[in-house]
Amino acid sequence: MKSNFKVFLKGIIDVSPLMIPVVPFGLIFGVLAIDIGFTPIETMAMSLIIFGGASQIVLLQLFSGGASSLVIISSVGAVNSRHLLYGAVVSEHLSDLKLIWKIIISYFLIDQAFAISNEYLKKNKDNNRYFHLVGGGATCWVIWQSTTFLGIILGAAIPEKLGLSFAVPLTFLALLVNDFRKFINVIVIIVSGLVATFGYNYIPFKAYVIVAALAGLFTAMILTTKNKKV
Amino acid sequence: MSNWALILYCGLITYLTRFSMIALIKKEMFNDRIREILSFVPSAIFPAIIFPAIFINDKGLFEIDDNPKILAAIIAMVIGIFSRSIIATIFSGLASYWFLIFVV
Numbered sequence: 001m002k003s004n005f006k007v008f009l010k011g012i013i014d015v016s017p018l019m020i021p022v023v024p025f026g027l028i029f030g031v032l033a034i035d036i037g038f039t040p041i042e043t044m045a046m047s048l049i050i051f052g053g054a055s056q057i058v059l060l061q062l063f064s065g066g067a068s069s070l071v072i073i074s075s076v077g078a079v080n081s082r083h084l085l086y087g088a089v090v091s092e093h094l095s096d097l098k099l100i101w102k103i104i105i106s107y108f109l110i111d112q113a114f115a116i117s118n119e120y121l122k123k124n125k126d127n128n129r130y131f132h133l134v135g136g137g138a139t140c141w142v143i144w145q146s147t148t149f150l151g152i153i154l155g156a157a158i159p160e161k162l163g164l165s166f167a168v169p170l171t172f173l174a175l176l177v178n179d180f181r182k183f184i185n186v187i188v189i190i191v192s193g194l195v196a197t198f199g200y201n202y203i204p205f206k207a208y209v210i211v212a213a214l215a216g217l218f219t220a221m222i223l224t225t226k227n228k229k230v
Numbered sequence: 231m232s233n234w235a236l237i238l239y240c241g242l243i244t245y246l247t248r249f250s251m252i253a254l255i256k257k258e259m260f261n262d263r264i265r266e267i268l269s270f271v272p273s274a275i276f277p278a279i280i281f282p283a284i285f286i287n288d289k290g291l292f293e294i295d296d297n298p299k300i301l302a303a304i305i306a307m308v309i310g311i312f313s314r315s316i317i318a319t320i321f322s323g324l325a326s327y328w329f330l331i332f333v334v
Contacts, residue, residue, distance in 0.1 A: 169281075170324060216277070
């Protein structure tokens, strides 16, 4: 059995390639948060407390659009519902751990760390294999906090004319690159996008994110049922 | 609600979705059908951020003429489909957007 530190180190090495896109993501977040009117301390606190790129960007997007707190919080919850999908997979590897470790690991359980550690956890049966996940998560934590900090500093220096807010839809677009190749996903993407765009001014409380997501999921449900019958 | 309360609640809900998957959810709670539907969550939710950010302007109005974001997003999407690279998608989109607003 490898030492805890070696497994931790392996997590750091494995997650590193996935950190490249996190850098611009963190910078953009820091710059935008300041631009919207959050203080540097509040911006830093968002990265420390929430520690989730998609959640934080959705927060900014809806906040700047004047959405109510309730809508912002539930939209953040909706964005995070994808984490529930991971639950089925990762919990079996961690079921023997003490509660305190579960509490700590939960904080570090982000998309990138999950993606690489899921592979590792499947192949290794050592009792300390969860250190891999902690290593990956901690790496992402350091990158995310430092790029947020840099973004806060750069925020004042970057001219508004650059239109950096356009990086937000681009970042989310980038997260869908693999889904553009699948027919059902493309239909779901179009349905959700159209509902959000045309509902933007008509759906009350700026709840268009949730309504569009439900419309998209409903479409997926119908299309996948049909597929099976054929 | 103050900004601080908002940040705390958003942090709490984010943490709980992660914690629940580790501490509460058992493998048998998800059948294949629910997993299949959940796998569509990114496709269902991210466009709701992407589309309005491209098609709706600062004043909340639908904008399709003279909107460089549309072409830039299409270029980014095509690059993304072929490269499968997150970073290439973001930078090709930003580069074409800057080209369209500053050069063209």
